[in-house]
Amino acid sequence: MIDAERLKKNWSLVASHGDQVPLYFYSTLFLTHPETRDLFPMNMAAQRDKLVNALGAVVSNVDTIDAVVPTLQALGRDHRKFGALRGHYPAVGEALVATLEHFSGPHWTPAIAADWTAAYGLVSATMADAADAAAHYTPAWWDAEIVAHERRDLETAVITLDPGNRIDYLPGQSLSLCTSLRPRVWRQYSPANAPRADGTIELHVRAVDGGQVSTALVSLVRPGDHLRVGPAFGTGLTLRPGRGPVTMIAGGTGVAPMKALVEQLAAAPRPTSLYWGARSPAGLYCLDQLRALASAHDWLEFVPCVDEDLFGSESRLGSPVELAVAHGRCSGADVYLCGPPGMVETGRKHLAGSGIRAEAIHFEPTGE
Known part of the structure; x- marks a missing residue:
C-alpha cells in the first residue's frame, strides 16, 4: 500500500x-x-x-x-x-x-x-x-510535407502540412512536431482546423524568444521540407457535449484550436462567442479568416480585441477575458481558454473571480 x-x-x-x-x-x-x-x-x-x-x-x-x-x-x-x-x-x-x-x-x-x-x-x-x-495499430510518428508556408508577420507563420495519411485527432488536441533542423526537440502545436478529408493540417506558429523549434518553423523551413509529427495529445480543450452556449477566449496563436472547434461546431451549432486578443491590430494575423467564418455562421459571434489601438481599427479595446465577462458571455457557458501561459493563468483567475464555475472553464495545462 x-x-x-x-x-x-x-x-x-x-x-x-x-x-x-x-x-x-x-x-x-x-x-x-x-x-x-x-x-x-x-x-x-x-x-x-x-x-x-x-x-x-x-x-x-x-x-x-x-x-x-x-x-x-x-x-x-x-x-x-x-x-x-x-x-x-x-x-x-x-x-x-x-x-x-x-x-x-x-x-x-x-x-x-x-x-x-x-x-x-x-x-x-x-x-x-x-x-x-x-504499436499494433498506429506509427510512432508520421513524416509530413510542408505544402504551404505563409509568413503573416515577422514572428508568425501559417503552415499547411500533408502527412500523406489522415492523422486521427480531435479539434482542440495538440500534435507534437520535430524538424531535422532541431533533432530530437519536440514541441506541441494545436491544429487550426478540424480533420479534413484530404488529411492536410493547418498550424499557426509564433516564434518565441529562445524557441528552437518555433524559430525554425517560422524562419527556416520552406514548402517541400518535411516535419516529423507525433500522435494527438491532450483533452483540455476538446469540445464538451451539450447544447448550451460556448465562449472561446484566445490570445495570439491560441486562436488556432478555437478555429478548429468552430469548424467542429458547424456540424451541430450552438450559440458561440469567440473573443481573440493581441497587443495591437497587427497581431491579429488571421482577422479576415475569422470574420469570414462569423459571416458564414449566424450562431457565431466574433470579437477581436487589442490592448492598444493607435490607428482606429474596429477591434475592441481591452483583454478578451475581461470583455467576454463584461459582455455577459461567460455566465452559463462552457468557456474555452487558450493563449500564452500568463494569459491563461490570469484569465482563469478573472473568470473564477467573476463567479464562473471551475468545471465550466476548459484549458490545456502547460507541460508535457
Missing part, C-alpha cells in the same frame, strides 16, 4: 532543491545507462523542466491514480516518438530513486524507497502497456 502523504512530503523536500534535482537525475541516468542519451535532445535546458512537472503531477495524483490513467496512457503512446521502449523504463526508475535518495538525505527510509518504487512501477507499467498496444 502506497502512503500518498509520505510521498508528497518527501517530494516537497526534494523539490526544494530546485534545478539541482533534474541536473542530478539526468547525470545519473546518462552515466549509468549511456544508451538512453540518444533519446533526448542535445540541449537539455527545456527537458529539465519537464521532469519536475511530470514528477509533481504523479505525486499529486498517486492516491487517485485511476484518475490520471488516461493521461499516463496518452503519455506512453506519445513517448514512442522519442524511441522510448519498455526496456528503458527501469533505467529511468533507478535514476529517479537514486535522485530522490540523494536529496532526501537523512530523511530517506526503506519505507519511502518502497513507496517511490511502487508508485513509479504503476506509472511506468501503465505507460509501457499503452505504448505496446499502440
Whole structure:
C-alpha cells in the first residue's frame, strides 16, 4: 500500500532543491545507462523542466491514480516518438530513486524507497502497456510535407502540412512536431482546423524568444521540407457535449484550436462567442479568416480585441477575458481558454473571480 502523504512530503523536500534535482537525475541516468542519451535532445535546458512537472503531477495524483490513467496512457503512446521502449523504463526508475535518495538525505527510509518504487512501477507499467498496444495499430510518428508556408508577420507563420495519411485527432488536441533542423526537440502545436478529408493540417506558429523549434518553423523551413509529427495529445480543450452556449477566449496563436472547434461546431451549432486578443491590430494575423467564418455562421459571434489601438481599427479595446465577462458571455457557458501561459493563468483567475464555475472553464495545462 502506497502512503500518498509520505510521498508528497518527501517530494516537497526534494523539490526544494530546485534545478539541482533534474541536473542530478539526468547525470545519473546518462552515466549509468549511456544508451538512453540518444533519446533526448542535445540541449537539455527545456527537458529539465519537464521532469519536475511530470514528477509533481504523479505525486499529486498517486492516491487517485485511476484518475490520471488516461493521461499516463496518452503519455506512453506519445513517448514512442522519442524511441522510448519498455526496456528503458527501469533505467529511468533507478535514476529517479537514486535522485530522490540523494536529496532526501537523512530523511530517506526503506519505507519511502518502497513507496517511490511502487508508485513509479504503476506509472511506468501503465505507460509501457499503452505504448505496446499502440504499436499494433498506429506509427510512432508520421513524416509530413510542408505544402504551404505563409509568413503573416515577422514572428508568425501559417503552415499547411500533408502527412500523406489522415492523422486521427480531435479539434482542440495538440500534435507534437520535430524538424531535422532541431533533432530530437519536440514541441506541441494545436491544429487550426478540424480533420479534413484530404488529411492536410493547418498550424499557426509564433516564434518565441529562445524557441528552437518555433524559430525554425517560422524562419527556416520552406514548402517541400518535411516535419516529423507525433500522435494527438491532450483533452483540455476538446469540445464538451451539450447544447448550451460556448465562449472561446484566445490570445495570439491560441486562436488556432478555437478555429478548429468552430469548424467542429458547424456540424451541430450552438450559440458561440469567440473573443481573440493581441497587443495591437497587427497581431491579429488571421482577422479576415475569422470574420469570414462569423459571416458564414449566424450562431457565431466574433470579437477581436487589442490592448492598444493607435490607428482606429474596429477591434475592441481591452483583454478578451475581461470583455467576454463584461459582455455577459461567460455566465452559463462552457468557456474555452487558450493563449500564452500568463494569459491563461490570469484569465482563469478573472473568470473564477467573476463567479464562473471551475468545471465550466476548459484549458490545456502547460507541460508535457
